[in-house]
Amino acid sequence: xxxxxxxxxxxxxxxxxxxxxxxxxxxxxxxxxxxxxxxxxxxxxxxxxxxxxxxxxxxxxxxxxxxxxxxxxxxxxxxxxxxxxxxxxxxxxxxxxxxxxxxxxxxxxxxxxxxxxxxxxxxxxxxxxxxxxxxxxxxxxxxxxxxxxxxxxxxxxxxxxxxxx
Amino acid sequence: xxxxxxxxxxxxxxxxxxxxxxxxxxxxxxxxxxxxxxxxxxxxxxxxxxxxxxxxxxxxxxxxxxxxxxxxxxxxxxxxxxxxxxxxxxxxxxxxxxxxxxxxxxxxxxxxxxxxxxxxxxxxxxxxxxxxxxxxxxxxxxxxxxxxxxxxxxxxxxxxxxxxxxxxxxxxxxxxxxxxxxxxxxxxxxxxxxxxxxxxxxxxxxxxxxxxxxxxxxxxxxxxxxxxxxxxxxxxxxxxxxxxxxxxxxxxxxxxxxxxxxxxxxxxxxxxxxxxxxxxxxxxxxxxxxxxxxxxxxxxxxxxxxxxxxxxxxxxxxxxxxxxxxxxxxxxxxxxxxxxxxxxxxxxxxxxxxxxxxxxxxxxxxxxxxxxxxxxxxxxxxxxxxxxxxxxxxxxxxxxxxxxxxxxxxxxxxxxxxxxxxxxxxxxxxxxxxxxxxxxxxxxxxxxxxxxxxxxxxxxxxxxxxxxxxxxxxxxxxxxxxxxxxxxxxxxxxxxxxxxxxxxxxxxxxxxxxxxxxxxxxxxxxxxxxxxxxxxxxxxxxxxxxxxxxxxxxxxxxxxxxxxxxxxxxxxxxxxxxxxxxxxxxxxxx
Ligand code: SF4
Ligand code: SF4
Ligand code: SF4
Ligand code: SF4
Ligand code: FES
Numbered sequence: 001x002x003x004x005x006x007x008x009x010x011x012x013x014x015x016x017x018x019x020x021x022x023x024x025x026x027x028x029x030x031x032x033x034x035x036x037x038x039x040x041x042x043x044x045x046x047x048x049x050x051x052x053x054x055x056x057x058x059x060x061x062x063x064x065x066x067x068x069x070x071x072x073x074x075x076x077x078x079x080x081x082x083x084x085x086x087x088x089x090x091x092x093x094x095x096x097x098x099x100x101x102x103x104x105x106x107x108x109x110x111x112x113x114x115x116x117x118x119x120x121x122x123x124x125x126x127x128x129x130x131x132x133x134x135x136x137x138x139x140x141x142x143x144x145x146x147x148x149x150x151x152x153x154x155x156x157x158x159x160x161x162x163x164x165x
Numbered sequence: 166x167x168x169x170x171x172x173x174x175x176x177x178x179x180x181x182x183x184x185x186x187x188x189x190x191x192x193x194x195x196x197x198x199x200x201x202x203x204x205x206x207x208x209x210x211x212x213x214x215x216x217x218x219x220x221x222x223x224x225x226x227x228x229x230x231x232x233x234x235x236x237x238x239x240x241x242x243x244x245x246x247x248x249x250x251x252x253x254x255x256x257x258x259x260x261x262x263x264x265x266x267x268x269x270x271x272x273x274x275x276x277x278x279x280x281x282x283x284x285x286x287x288x289x290x291x292x293x294x295x296x297x298x299x300x301x302x303x304x305x306x307x308x309x310x311x312x313x314x315x316x317x318x319x320x321x322x323x324x325x326x327x328x329x330x331x332x333x334x335x336x337x338x339x340x341x342x343x344x345x346x347x348x349x350x351x352x353x354x355x356x357x358x359x360x361x362x363x364x365x366x367x368x369x370x371x372x373x374x375x376x377x378x379x380x381x382x383x384x385x386x387x388x389x390x391x392x393x394x395x396x397x398x399x400x401x402x403x404x405x406x407x408x409x410x411x412x413x414x415x416x417x418x419x420x421x422x423x424x425x426x427x428x429x430x431x432x433x434x435x436x437x438x439x440x441x442x443x444x445x446x447x448x449x450x451x452x453x454x455x456x457x458x459x460x461x462x463x464x465x466x467x468x469x470x471x472x473x474x475x476x477x478x479x480x481x482x483x484x485x486x487x488x489x490x491x492x493x494x495x496x497x498x499x500x501x502x503x504x505x506x507x508x509x510x511x512x513x514x515x516x517x518x519x520x521x522x523x524x525x526x527x528x529x530x531x532x533x534x535x536x537x538x539x540x541x542x543x544x545x546x547x548x549x550x551x552x553x554x555x556x557x558x559x560x561x562x563x564x565x566x567x568x569x570x571x572x573x574x575x576x577x578x579x580x581x582x583x584x585x586x587x588x589x590x591x592x593x594x595x596x597x598x599x600x601x602x603x604x605x606x607x608x609x610x611x612x613x614x615x616x617x618x619x620x621x622x623x624x625x626x627x628x629x630x631x632x633x634x635x636x637x638x639x640x641x642x643x644x645x646x647x648x649x650x651x652x653x654x655x656x657x658x659x660x661x662x663x664x665x666x667x668x669x670x671x672x673x674x675x676x677x678x679x680x681x682x683x684x685x686x687x688x689x690x691x692x693x694x695x696x697x698x699x700x701x702x703x704x705x706x707x708x709x710x711x712x713x714x715x716x717x718x719x720x721x722x723x724x725x726x727x728x729x730x731x732x733x734x735x736x737x738x739x740x741x742x743x744x745x746x747x748x749x750x751x752x753x754x755x
Binding site for chain 1: 283290395670673
């Protein structure tokens with residue numbers, strides 16, 4: 001049996017129970033806000049540029065024409081949504097392994113940033129891109145062509161990671 | 166029989182054993198890198214240091230007892246290595262005291278000083294003894310601040326073996342394997358101290374028929390397989406038990422697959438068959454056939470071209486075709502590549518339903534394949550099984566050699582072929598082409614499937630459950646290692662995570678599943694069309710009937726076969742003594 005006496009009705013004061021004063025209070029906030037400057041953005045004409053801490057779609061870092069990724073598969077393993085598929089292959093580079101195929105299913109991705117956190121090479125980072133549009137489920141699977149982004153464009157995020165990761 | 170006490174557990178053992186042998190045989194694990202049960206002892210890694218004590222004796226030779234009457238143990242001041250110290254009566258061994266733990270931590274710290282720690286690009290990661298011990302025995306700290314040593318990487322010992330000097334922990338397992346097991350003594354350490362590395366003798370390759378086993382026994386990722394290199398991470402793969410079909414030895418193997426494709430094959434311990442090894446031929450040669458050129462659906466030939474069809478249609482076509490002939494105009498050909506279960510039902514179908522005596526099978530033999538290690542000339546896994554079941558003609562039945570003659574004179578008009586490898590014999594193929602009606606159970610496209618009237622899409626052994634009898638008459642049970650349409654309900658959970666959790670939108674999953682069936686199931690369906698009322702639900706039902714009818718297999722069951730790692734024909738009642746399997750690493754998923 002519920003012996004708890006702290007019910008809604010017991011907690012409210014008499015004035016609150018009357019309801020009308022509360023209504024007036026609420027309306028006063030509404031009217032005050034009406035005359036303040038507006039936040040609403042005229043998207044898509046006006047776009048928002050997030051800061052480095054923003055977690056947009058994950059992208060691969062392209063440095064000196066090559067991906068940093070060594071296809072270790074850790075992001076694929078840690079990804080809670082199983083969005084990432086990596087197929088490794090051999091290269092002549094000093095790090096002998098590279099991703100022959102790297103695909104992220106953006107419909108699966110939940111933008112948690114785990115992939116970025118686990119990556120031993122800082123090769124996958126969360127970008128500022130929040131505009132993900134596709135016309136089919138197939139189209140939502142991004143390959144290396146759409147994932148690789150030059151390192152210069154990702155500087156904000158890399159700085160952020162240096163400081164807070 | 167001396168008894169020893171390891172961490173308080175008393176075990177009986179024999180005096181010729183070392184501590185680590187005695188422990189392993191009793192299921193106790195002592196950490197080690199360089200020791201391997203089948204190789205000589207080299208004692209160089211020092212990972213197996215333990216504290217050893219013996220009962221103290223008094224001046225008169227009797228044992229010293231404490232007030233409780235227990236023997237007093239005098240421990241040696243220094244730790245000893247368990248892999249080369251022999252046991253003796255009353256020996257006490259501590260593997261978990263502070264002293265031992267400290268020693269293990271130090272050994273790990275030394276090993277990791279020059280280790281590149283490039284696990285992200287190392288194929289061994291996930292099944293690496295060094296990684297495993299790093300978690301178990303290291304304090305996770307390094308005091309090393311200097312530059313790590315650099316050594317040769319990507320050295321080709323042969324086309325199939327790549328050596329990475331930086332990752333090598335100089336345990337010498339590979340050197341000893343080359344000398345003692347593969348008998349190709351071409352590996353040796355060169356240089357000293359932290360510059361030490363392994364070289365293949367000038368102008369030579371390490372390319373023995375058994376060379377790739379070093380990749381499995383190397384405790385780290387210093388040796389990688391040219392065939393597999395970077396194909397997949399081990400945690401994305403499933404490793405299911407199976408039997409190598411490469412020859413009549415029937416080595417026990419694990420099939421490593423991802424997204425239902427075989428990526429590599431590894432030996433699995435069976436002390437009565439292949440110990441810890443398998444040959445490179447078995448490792449590399451046959452798995453391509455499971456991945457490529459498969460018959461995905463049953464097919465029938467309509468006006469000269471093949472059409473995929475449903476199972477019912479295919480079985481019906483076979484039924485209509487066979488019905489037209491007299492029993493002695495039909496010939497059945499079993500397959501030494503198929504299980505006892507398949508061949509047993511084929512024989513039952515031929516003799517009981519069609520009522521013909523014409524049944525035989527082709528034997529395969531490759532001269533010069535045999536060596537005194539594992540390989541044997543008979544390149545099929547189940548010749549002895551077929552002999553036992555009696556896949557052979559009675560008095561007046563046709564033999565396999567009669568086929569050409571009998572087809573030419575028109576006495577033989579229809580052939581039912583279980584063995585799709587027959588396509589490799591041009592003469593046979595020629596005479597088959599003259600037969601009026603051909604049914605083939607085929608897993609792969611071949612010349613034979615180009616002349617057949619009905620092609621049943623058959624599962625390969627890797628998708629089937631059944632038994633093989635090897636050349637030493639050991640009956641071995643194998644289970645499916647891959648998914649087919651038929652076994653998907655039971656196999657799904659045994660597969661890799663990609664296969665397990667994929668949906669139809671994911672490009673990585675469910676791309677490679679064939680609508681194939683085990684031969685016995687196809688034969689059952691056809692027999693039932695002929696009015697038989699067979700009700701086998703699983704391979705074990707068929708096997709039970711085999712054990713009922715065939716004397717030498719009586720008393721066997723899949724459960725017993727699994728328990729004793731196979732049973733010898735006629736000896737179901739007196740199996741070999743069980744041995745505890747040694748496993749080099751334990752971290753691998755599945
Ligand atoms: S952000 Fe999270 S869900 Fe998206 S790919 Fe990375 S790990 Fe997976
Ligand atoms: S974790 Fe980093 S290096 Fe490893 S596969 Fe993912 S992106 Fe590549
Ligand atoms: S290559 Fe492997 S097996 Fe050979 S010595 Fe080095 S670590 Fe040991
Ligand atoms: S010896 Fe025979 S059974 Fe063993 S791995 Fe080689 S081919 Fe396969
Ligand atoms: S296992 Fe004993 S020294 Fe290596």
